[in-house]
Amino acid sequence: MKIVADSSCDMAILPGVKFSVVPLIISADEREFVDGEDLNVDEMLTFIENYKGRTGTACPSIQGFLDAFEDETELFVVTMTGSLSGTYGSACAARDQYIQEHPERKVYVVDSKSTGPGERLLIEKLSELIEEGISFDEICTRIEDYKAKNHLFFGLKSIDNLAKSGRVNKLIASAVGLLGISILGTASKEGTIEPVGKSRGDVRLVRDTFKEMKAVGYRGGKVRINNVLNVEIADALKHAIIAEYPNADVLCYPAYGLNSFYAERYGFILGCEC
Numbered sequence: 001m002k003i004v005a006d007s008s009c010d011m012a013i014l015p016g017v018k019f020s021v022v023p024l025i026i027s028a029d030e031r032e033f034v035d036g037e038d039l040n041v042d043e044m045l046t047f048i049e050n051y052k053g054r055t056g057t058a059c060p061s062i063q064g065f066l067d068a069f070e071d072e073t074e075l076f077v078v079t080m081t082g083s084l085s086g087t088y089g090s091a092c093a094a095r096d097q098y099i100q101e102h103p104e105r106k107v108y109v110v111d112s113k114s115t116g117p118g119e120r121l122l123i124e125k126l127s128e129l130i131e132e133g134i135s136f137d138e139i140c141t142r143i144e145d146y147k148a149k150n151h152l153f154f155g156l157k158s159i160d161n162l163a164k165s166g167r168v169n170k171l172i173a174s175a176v177g178l179l180g181i182s183i184l185g186t187a188s189k190e191g192t193i194e195p196v197g198k199s200r201g202d203v204r205l206v207r208d209t210f211k212e213m214k215a216v217g218y219r220g221g222k223v224r225i226n227n228v229l230n231v232e233i234a235d236a237l238k239h240a241i242i243a244e245y246p247n248a249d250v251l252c253y254p255a256y257g258l259n260s261f262y263a264e265r266y267g268f269i270l271g272c273e274c
């Protein structure tokens, strides 16, 4: 069994199981940034922030996924939300082609309805289920049950790139951009962006995020937090969680390029088990 994911999972290696990551691309007219652990996020953001022309992103190609499938017989593919990206569609097309060529093989594509830490929770859970020796079909059922209980939150200082790409409506976009105001949002069940509120200053943003987590049922489960060049806020979130749930498994790490492009400088994304 092998796990394949796209680079919005902010991961490159997964000990104990076979794992490959297929990159998304961040682009400006004359420059292309291939997402992954080797991408210098600070340099990319500085370039994008100063760039006057058009910028955007592109999902992996069907071939990108096929290459990652290698010659494995049982595959799990985790993608970012199919409601905001073509990544899920690409992965499904790759699955269909692969199965057509090798009818005895199995490929299950999980639409995370999420990104970053939400995908990471699914990937870690899949790897645990694989290591336990559970059957392919049983893992498919279990991962969907697990996905349904998780939640994703994010705190952003700017949503220019999301607004420019048409992924949040302009009304929401006009509400941010004020100094010191962050937008707190969550992923809807459909895997779209749902604003929760606005917070003034990082102390309040951390408090509000933790309050929202508890409101949806967080009681000390696993938490994964990425950050866009803002370790401080990720650590503050971790401390708030640990203060109330000392045994919680909480991990903070840097966002890769795709999430950094959309969450923008100083943003964070948090995935939690509920």
Ligand code: X90
Pocket: 024, 056, 057, 058, 059, 081, 084, 085, 086, 087, 113, 114, 115, 152, 154, 167, 186, 187, 188, 191, 192, 193, 258, 259, 262, 263, 269
């Ligand atoms: O080009 C592509 O296919 C990629 C498009 C990605 C668009 C959205 C990425 C959002 C990343 C923003 C906060 C988290 C939102 C999660 C909602 C499910 C980061």
